[in-house]
Amino acid sequence: MTFARVTMDALGAVCALFEAAVHDMQARGLMQWTWGKYPREDILREDIERGQLWRVDTAEGLVAVFALVRGQGEEYADIPWRYGVDPACLHRVALQPEKSGRGVGKAIVAFAMDEARRMGCDCFRVDTYGQNARARKLFSDTTEREAGTFRFPRFEDDFHCFESPLTDDCPLLPFRMHPAYRHGDMTPWGGERLKTLYGKDIPDSRTGEALEISCIDGLASVDDAGETLPALIARHGARLTGAGHEHPFPLLLKLLDAKSSLSVQVHPNDAYAMAHEGKLGKTEAWVILHAEAGAELCYGLKDGVTLTMLRAALIGGQDVAPMIAAVQVAAGDVLYMPSGMVHAIGGGITLYEIQQSSDVTYRLWDFNRTNEQGEKRELHVEKSLDVIDPTLAGLRATLPDAAAVGVHTVLDVAAFTLRCACVQGELALAANRESFTMFTALEELVIAWPNGQLKVKAGGSALIPAAAPQVTLKGMGRALLASAGA
Numbered sequence: 001m002t003f004a005r006v007t008m009d010a011l012g013a014v015c016a017l018f019e020a021a022v023h024d025m026q027a028r029g030l031m032q033w034t035w036g037k038y039p040r041e042d043i044l045r046e047d048i049e050r051g052q053l054w055r056v057d058t059a060e061g062l063v064a065v066f067a068l069v070r071g072q073g074e075e076y077a078d079i080p081w082r083y084g085v086d087p088a089c090l091h092r093v094a095l096q097p098e099k100s101g102r103g104v105g106k107a108i109v110a111f112a113m114d115e116a117r118r119m120g121c122d123c124f125r126v127d128t129y130g131q132n133a134r135a136r137k138l139f140s141d142t143t144e145r146e147a148g149t150f151r152f153p154r155f156e157d158d159f160h161c162f163e164s165p166l167t168d169d170c171p172l173l174p175f176r177m178h179p180a181y182r183h184g185d186m187t188p189w190g191g192e193r194l195k196t197l198y199g200k201d202i203p204d205s206r207t208g209e210a211l212e213i214s215c216i217d218g219l220a221s222v223d224d225a226g227e228t229l230p231a232l233i234a235r236h237g238a239r240l241t242g243a244g245h246e247h248p249f250p251l252l253l254k255l256l257d258a259k260s261s262l263s264v265q266v267h268p269n270d271a272y273a274m275a276h277e278g279k280l281g282k283t284e285a286w287v288i289l290h291a292e293a294g295a296e297l298c299y300g301l302k303d304g305v306t307l308t309m310l311r312a313a314l315i316g317g318q319d320v321a322p323m324i325a326a327v328q329v330a331a332g333d334v335l336y337m338p339s340g341m342v343h344a345i346g347g348g349i350t351l352y353e354i355q356q357s358s359d360v361t362y363r364l365w366d367f368n369r370t371n372e373q374g375e376k377r378e379l380h381v382e383k384s385l386d387v388i389d390p391t392l393a394g395l396r397a398t399l400p401d402a403a404a405v406g407v408h409t410v411l412d413v414a415a416f417t418l419r420c421a422c423v424q425g426e427l428a429l430a431a432n433r434e435s436f437t438m439f440t441a442l443e444e445l446v447i448a449w450p451n452g453q454l455k456v457k458a459g460g461s462a463l464i465p466a467a468a469p470q471v472t473l474k475g476m477g478r479a480l481l482a483s484a485g486a
Contacts, residue, residue, distance in 0.1 A: 122165065123163060354480075
């Protein structure tokens with residue numbers, strides 16, 4: 001089997017092959033192509049002139065033709081590709097009908113990938129009509145993944161797109177993440193504001209948490225193809241996370257809706273959590289997205305309150321609320337809680353939370369509330385008292401105004417860095433090779449890179465890998481950017 005570029009003197013034979021292939025497809029009920037509309041002689045002639053049309057010959061003569069094109073059309077821009085910024089795309093694959101099933105298709109894909117590398121491309125892409133079962137199986141078997149689908153207006157089915165990286169340093173592209181939810185009895189304090197504010201498909205009217213980017217067992221977020229974040233990290237390793245962040249994945253990003261107040265709680269540091277729970281501790285920060293008038297947070301202990309005083313009140317069943325400092329909050333407020341600091345979200349607040357990737361929470365007070373069965377929630381008084389530092393007062397900041405164009409550092413602590421990007425048109429982000437970046441849009445924005453883009457709705461999140469190309473944000477609004485600490 002030999003491969004060579006088609007020359008103009010072979011145009012007639014090539015057109016005849018395409019006509020035969022189209023006739024065979026339509027005889028099988030596959031209306032993907034119509035000769036004279038697509039493909040057409042003028043398209044093939046242009047392919048030859050550009051040196052991108054190839055022929056496959058055996059001892060029996062011409063058996064197949066295909067085009068290998070550098071770059072891609074606009075219809076592919078919104079496909080959630082995983083790999084590369086300089087694609088080679090396989091198009092217009094036509095086989096002599098009687099040669100199907102003889103390995104010609106696999107040979108074409110293998111050759112096309114090798115030729116694409118010689119051309120200097122970093123990724124390989126191909127699409128086919130959804131009803132073309134043969135081609136879908138071929139490309140599923142010979143490429144790394146199916147990336148997504150798109151629809152041409154006159155077709156009744158989708159076109160399916162497939163891809164493979166071609167080089168070891170092929171860029172990993174930003175990808176959208178879809179949340180797992182805590183709801184119902186897990187979050188009796190939750191509500192419906194994640195739906196009303198951001199259009200999220202919440203599971204019920206007591207949805208408290210959307211785990212936007214999560215590796216928590218049983219609550220992992222997924223990409224557009226339904227692959228979990230732990231599976232993606234297992235596949236891509238440090239190229240996704242940055243060196244040293246593969247296991248355990250260090251951060252967890254949530255959106256929370258507190259219709260009513262959460263219990264008063266505290267989180268242990270890494271040493272205590274590892275010793276007692278076998279997990280990371282938890283340091284976290286909140287960005288207030290919405291707050292009803294007068295809404296408050298519990299934020300540390302009041303001056304003068306000691307652990308002895310707190311222990312006596314808790315063991316005696318007294319109301320400890322008077323010992324806890326309360327602060328009013330509004331949209332745009334940022335609050336940092338190191339491990340060991342007492343805190344609680346009050347009712348009427350929706351917020352963004354960035355934290356260490358841990359689900360260790362010690363509940364020290366729940367206002368003596370009971371559920372429908374008259375049961376109180378479990379408290380963790382002794383562990384709470386072990387880890388509380390009554391001197392901690394946290395750290396407060398404010399998001400920059402949307403008109404303050406640029407990327408602004410909001411918090412820079414040991415566990416994470418939180419920045420805010422303010423976009424008025426276009427804003428280039430500096431590449432961060434040391435860590436992934438968690439991207440959350442506060443208003444709809446587009447993450448763009450050469451030959452691709454990702455639209456992220458307000459309240460939506462995406463993950464920008466450490467091995468991503470440099471990206472540019474487009475639109476009008478702000479986004480929160482969280483990355484792992486050193």
